Amino acid sequence: MTVPSRPLKLMAEIYTKVLPEVHRELKRWKEKASKIPDPELRKQALSSIESKTFHCEGGAIYSLIAEDKRKDIIAFIVAYQTISDYLDNLCDRSTSLDPEDFRCLHRSMLHALTPDVKPENYYRYRSQQQDGGYLEALVQTCQKVLSELTALKSIQPALHQLAGFYCDLQVHKHVVRDQRVPRLMEWFQKNKAHLPEMSWYEFAACSGSTLGIFCIVAYAAARGDEMKLLVGKIKDSYFPWVQGLHILMDYFVDQEEDRIEGDLNFCFYYPNDQEMMDRLKHFIEEADAAIDTMPDKNFHKMINRGLLGIYLADRKVAKQRNVRVLARKLIRKSGGSGLFFFVNGWLYRRIRQSI
Template sequence: MFHVYRGVFPKVHQELNHWIERAKEIPNEELRTQALMSIKDKTFHCEGGGIYSLLAGSNRKEAIRFIVAYQTISDYLDNLCDRSTSMDPDDFRMLHQSMIDALTPDHPVKNYYAYREDQNDGGYLQDLVETCQSVLRDVDDYSIVHPYTLKLGSLYSDLQVHKHVKEEERIPRLQNWFEGHQRDWPGLEWYEFSACTGSTLGIFCLVSYLLSGRMDKGLAQQVEKSYFPFMQGLHILLDYYIDQQEDEEEGDLNFCSYYAHEDEMKERFSYFVEQTHEEIQLLPDRAFHQMIHEGLVGMYLADRKVGRLANGKNFVKGLLKVSGRKATFFYLNTKMYHKLKPGRSL
């Protein structure tokens, strides 16, 4: 944690400051507003992702450069889709093509706004894509990692298309999508699978190990297996858990609402915790991945929004018990951090 606060976060904010200045130059008012808001409201996404740069060794700076640019694309597009008057799946697909291109150095950049009125971003999104491409282009053996980053990036993009279309189309689309993957994951429900695809952690882990010079095909396969579906699923289910009341008030899709009752949700969250713990034992730097795993649980459950949820205290107590002492450590420290930093929320 010392290295995170002293060595990672300052560099993350340095990169973010560059993209803030770049976003201020966007000519179109709507695109400029969403670009700036996405960084302001979701800085913690880049901070959390930046922790993976500790795996990159002497190439930590390049890892942070990639992670911040890729996560900024994700957060910016999420804002554009969430706050869009468009419900056009072609629009959402084209926007998220940028996330595929960012993972594929030989892909030319495109007009990602082709299906929407607001288009002139002054090259902002293309610059983000090219930043990611430049990091990956300069690394030997990216061809080993590319099938795995592309798989995770494609699943992420599919989710964003299906979940942002017209409200009456969302669930049928997500269920039909899951039918194509259910054979691989028969133990998951459609809404759990959807959650598992909504995280960028596996991509950050793969790229950071690649930059460390330790990557081979066996490690790439193991990272994907250890992160998808359970680590990524736990990450996003926790995110949806704390947003339940907010999403209900705003009429937004929340995957936690599809559990039959709270006891079932507790049981499934515990299952994700246990499966994640089991899978990450097979990775190098096991203590690091365990820290990420337990930190996710502790920090999300410490969010102020949990206090507004019915039976939130009991849910927190039960999940912390399953997750272990370090999760409780992160939980207590995050609670203290929130007291010292009023107004901050995950």
């Protein structure tokens, strides 16, 4: 089986091989979430699945790299992304503002990448405790898939580095409001020497994606021992530019919603719209350049364009006049394949929402 390198083939495989399996996995986790004893934990678990299904759908596209291990990799991606979305809800919508609580919750994301570690009580710093084994089951699903990869030792340092950035971000961005930016800026200063030129809020965005982890795990399933040579190239291709583009687009379409909710949005820190557009275009160009030496580079370039198209097709864009105007410029920047994925994403979202 070859990795898709043309848009039509990619979309055909997404609809026939990826999405049905993703929805089967999510149905299983939704059933387990519905049995969580604590009402608040149950509410957030169910809400995270219902409102963020497209995160799992998008991430699972990387399973097409994994050849005959595709279903196993979808199980890993759905479980890991479900942990991420669930914890994001717990931190975003809970009464807790305790960084120790957030750090403890997110230890589950590091444990999910470490099969020889036993899950622990990740809720120990909060009053809600009884999740009926939901988070532990998600962690163990990830551990089981990774434990069967012959390349696990080769890829673990890269996985832990990317997950470490992700977990640090989630801690810093959810604390008391007036501490968030100072903490994020201090964190950026500690890492600045190892980064290309960017702002603190762009580094934070680059840290907030799980795509690099999914890409590395999918290749490990397909390439085995080759990963000793490949893992560094994959990590450096996805972090910072591809991941940064992914999360900046997420924030780009959420601006009005985050303004109403009072949530942190990294697009708010650009001095003006022109600077934001220049930097988004820079991220598009750098992401393209970064994946130019990747195996299956056409596949990864389509993912890049697909990210742009799918986010820009979100209904939220149409409701924000200024964002809508800027989105048209980004669609033009993304070229023909970007327009293809924009139209496809627009149709898919509206068909799904009408069912």
